[in-house]
Every structure is written in C-alpha cells, then in structure tokens.
Amino acid sequence: MTPSAHRRPRTVLAMEPRVRDALFDAAARRRLTAVAATDPAVAVRDFTAPEHAAALAGAEALLTGWGCPPLTESALERMPRLRTVVHAAGSVKHHVTDACWQRGITVASAAAANALPVAEYTVAAVLFAGKRVLDAQRAYRERRGRVDAPALLAGAGNFRRTVGVVGASRVGRRVIELLRPYDLRVLLYDPYVTGEEAARLGVRAVDLDELARAGDVVTLHAPELPGTRHLFDRARLALMPDGATLVNTARGSLVDTEALTRELVAGRLSAVLDVTEPEVPPAGSPLYDLPNVLLTPHVAGSLGNELGRLAHTALDELERYGHGLPYAGPVRPGDLPRSA
Numbered sequence: 001m002t003p004s005a006h007r008r009p010r011t012v013l014a015m016e017p018r019v020r021d022a023l024f025d026a027a028a029r030r031r032l033t034a035v036a037a038t039d040p041a042v043a044v045r046d047f048t049a050p051e052h053a054a055a056l057a058g059a060e061a062l063l064t065g066w067g068c069p070p071l072t073e074s075a076l077e078r079m080p081r082l083r084t085v086v087h088a089a090g091s092v093k094h095h096v097t098d099a100c101w102q103r104g105i106t107v108a109s110a111a112a113a114n115a116l117p118v119a120e121y122t123v124a125a126v127l128f129a130g131k132r133v134l135d136a137q138r139a140y141r142e143r144r145g146r147v148d149a150p151a152l153l154a155g156a157g158n159f160r161r162t163v164g165v166v167g168a169s170r171v172g173r174r175v176i177e178l179l180r181p182y183d184l185r186v187l188l189y190d191p192y193v194t195g196e197e198a199a200r201l202g203v204r205a206v207d208l209d210e211l212a213r214a215g216d217v218v219t220l221h222a223p224e225l226p227g228t229r230h231l232f233d234r235a236r237l238a239l240m241p242d243g244a245t246l247v248n249t250a251r252g253s254l255v256d257t258e259a260l261t262r263e264l265v266a267g268r269l270s271a272v273l274d275v276t277e278p279e280v281p282p283a284g285s286p287l288y289d290l291p292n293v294l295l296t297p298h299v300a301g302s303l304g305n306e307l308g309r310l311a312h313t314a315l316d317e318l319e320r321y322g323h324g325l326p327y328a329g330p331v332r333p334g335d336l337p338r339s340a
C-alpha cells in the first residue's frame, strides 16, 4: 500500500487537543497529512463551535480520540458528507450513537492495538503474582537485612500454575497468546466461546465457578455489561483458593469491591487492581495501603509512547479507507451488546 496511490479523504480530528498532541508526534503528523486531507492544528471538542462549521460540513471522515463529543443526530446534521469514523482508542461507545449506524456510517477502532499494553500489564501481573513478588518485597522492607527467600517463597513460582482468564475479549485473547510460552495451565470462561474454539486457543473452557476454584491467578477481561456486574461477588471470591490473586484490568464493576476488600484485609487473597469501583477509591480505602494489593490508577491501557501505536493503527485504517479496502478493526453494531 503506497500513500501516493490513494485518495486522501477530507478528515477532521475530533478529540481533546492534548490527546491529539500525545497521539501524533512529528512523524505521525506528517503521515496524517499524507494519508488524509486535514488540518492537524484543528482538534474539535464541540461540534457546534462556529469556527469548525466549514471543516465539519466538508468532512468525509472523522478521526476521533478521547474527548470526542457524542455523534448525536444534531451533530451529524452538521456533517452531511460524513461516511466514516476512525477511532484512535478503544471503545467507541462514548461517541458512536445509533444515529451513526442509521446513516450507514462505517466505524473502525484501534481497540486491538489498545489491547496490547493491557495484555502486557496482565502478563507481568500474572508472573509477579506467581513469584509472590509483593510478599518478597514486604519481607525485605520489614527486615532491612537478609531474607530467607527459599523458606518465604517455598510454595511460589510459575511452574505449572493455573491461570483463569475471564473473557476471550481482544485483551483476553492477547493475554492467552502472550502466556503461551510459559509453563502455565490456562483456563477460560467466556459464554460466547465453545470448547472447540477454546482448544484452538490452547486453553480449556470451564464454567466460572470451576475457574474461580482452580485459578492460582484469576484475571478479568470481560466488558462492563449488565451481565458482568459483580461477576466476582462474595460467593465467587470465596471459591478462590487461599493465597490466590485476582487481577482486574477490565472494569471495577466486575467485582464486588466490598467483598474483595474483606478478603484482602483478611490476607486470604491478593489483588492487582488497575480499575476499581468506585474509581477512584475513597481516600480512606484500605486498597491503597494493603501489602497484598498492587493498585494502579488505570494505567494498563495505552499511555506515553503506546499512544503512537494507536495513532499509526488509526492511520493504517484511514489509509485502507482511502484505498477502498475493508478495515482491519471494523466496529459492527451487532457486536456492541457484548463488547467493551
């Protein structure tokens, strides 16, 4: 695919200006203007702003990012030529509305690219949990001297440990793929994945209770949906074996935080939490201080230089559009009820 051979769709950026600045470094900006007819100095945050009316009226494509306002019926009326939306981030649920689908607007998302750093974070969490790194750190910090590591970590290690993956989502599948080279047994719970498909992924499909009972580490990758609320409630957390670790990079609502906090305060379970409910936890929450909890402020997804991957993924899609080729990461309205 050579940029010179393709049509440059008239494109408007719709996102927070600081998101635009983080996504597009100088090289990505050059590529942006090679791929699309656009003014990268413009990042629309308000579709009703008079200064953007002419650009929006002529736009065939929107390149969206975090901070893009919802594409409501009245917003779309200002963009009569709009044919496609390419999202340089993950979920499109914040801004792509039914009105877009009704108008036949096509949508692509860089969600698969955003899944990679989440999967990388997860693999690190799984391996550190197996190695009981938090326990080792705590012992060293308390002792401030030699630690009897063989005694302390007698049951630890990543040899034939069981990892339970909840959700063969984009992130979940990437986690499964990245865990393949390790000596780990991976179980999967996903109501939409058959046993045969799980076997093709190299994992065993089980029900959620079996996964909770068997997992030395359980890692959550299902979307936030009415059916996934408190998937790990008090009863299911109680099924997890003593010493197990719950990793949540998905959404806080998948876990009953109060019930989990009780297990963590008791020291029965450990947790790696990138998301919580509520997010942010209240200042007095034990989650900040518990030695068996690694709490991060929603950093598993793309940040820093990882935004460049989102930008180039979106530009790949715009380039495909300019060539009349199908998207690599199309968003289909029929998939949304079960997606992030």
Ligand SMILES: NC(=O)c1ccc[n+]([C@@H]2O[C@H](COP(=O)([O-])OP(=O)(O)OC[C@H]3O[C@@H](n4cnc5c(N)ncnc54)[C@H](O)[C@@H]3O)[C@@H](O)[C@H]2O)c1
Binding pocket: 090, 111, 114, 115, 118, 166, 167, 168, 169, 170, 171, 172, 189, 190, 191, 192, 193, 221, 222, 223, 224, 225, 227, 228, 249, 250, 251, 274, 275, 298, 299, 300, 301, 302, 338, 339, 340
């Ligand atoms: N921490 C972060 O920075 C960060 C970044 C990106 C995504 N996320 C979160 O990670 C999760 C996965 O995102 P994604 O884009 O890979 O999702 P996705 O849209 O690819 O997930 C859809 C899939 O989830 C599975 N699923 C649906 N309902 C399920 C259920 N009840 N139980 C188990 N599996 C079910 C199905 O296989 C479905 O096809 C989401 O919760 C998302 O919000 C977090």
Ligand SMILES: O=C(O)[C@H](O)CO
Binding pocket: 089, 090, 091, 114, 300, 301, 302
């Ligand atoms: O879905 C998310 O959590 C956002 O994409 C942050 O990366």
